[in-house]
Amino acid sequence: MNLYLASFTGTGIKEDPFRPVGVDGIGMSWSCVDLRADPKLLVGFGLLATDGTVVHAGARLLSTGRDRLISAANLTAIETALGISLTGATRTDGVIARIMFVDHGVGKWSPARPERDGKIRVHINSIVWAEL
Numbered sequence: 001m002n003l004y005l006a007s008f009t010g011t012g013i014k015e016d017p018f019r020p021v022g023v024d025g026i027g028m029s030w031s032c033v034d035l036r037a038d039p040k041l042l043v044g045f046g047l048l049a050t051d052g053t054v055v056h057a058g059a060r061l062l063s064t065g066r067d068r069l070i071s072a073a074n075l076t077a078i079e080t081a082l083g084i085s086l087t088g089a090t091r092t093d094g095v096i097a098r099i100m101f102v103d104h105g106v107g108k109w110s111p112a113r114p115e116r117d118g119k120i121r122v123h124i125n126s127i128v129w130a131e132l
Contacts, residue, residue: 001065001127003092005078006032006048007058012040020048021058028052031125035082035099035109045081047096049125063092066129070095082108096122096130 006020018039020032028051036044048059062074068091070078075086078095084103089095100122104111112120112132122130 001049001051001125002053002061003063003124003129004048004050004054004059004061005074005081006046006054006056006060008036008042008044008046009058010042012042018042020046020054022054022056023048023050026050026052026054029125031123033100033109033122033124037107037109047099047124047129049127049129051125062095066091066093066096066127068092093130097132100130101132 006022008018009021010016010018012018023030030048030050032046032048034046048054060074060077062070070090070092079086082099084099086095086098089098100112101120112122114120120132121128
């Protein structure tokens with residue numbers, strides 16, 4: 001499963017909804033965690049997971065699995081795009097946990113919420129990428 005940091009495309013109407021760039025016509029399943037501060041606006045990024053390969057300038061491949069290390073260049077890209085610090089986080093699951101459990105808040109995206117068992121998990125394309 002490939003994980004991308006992706007910008008969005010679309011006009012936000014029913015016929016042309018906001019969606020991550022590069023997913024139109026890829027013929028593979030995909031899912032995205034929306035990290036935009038305001039989901040009614042096009043501006044922002046999401047964490048896109050797909051079985052396929054996304055070839056688009058607005059989608060940056062971060063990782064090929066939850067236990068993989070994310071390169072320094074990709075960590076910097078995430079920090080810049082999201083306005084956060086990922087100091088100490090290098091594995092994909094740790095980076096996602098940091099994004100969803102620590103660095104959300106006012107003017108940013110919604111935090112991950114606990115499931116019925118009280119644990120907080122980040123599911124992207126039916127895979128648990130992070131758990132707390």
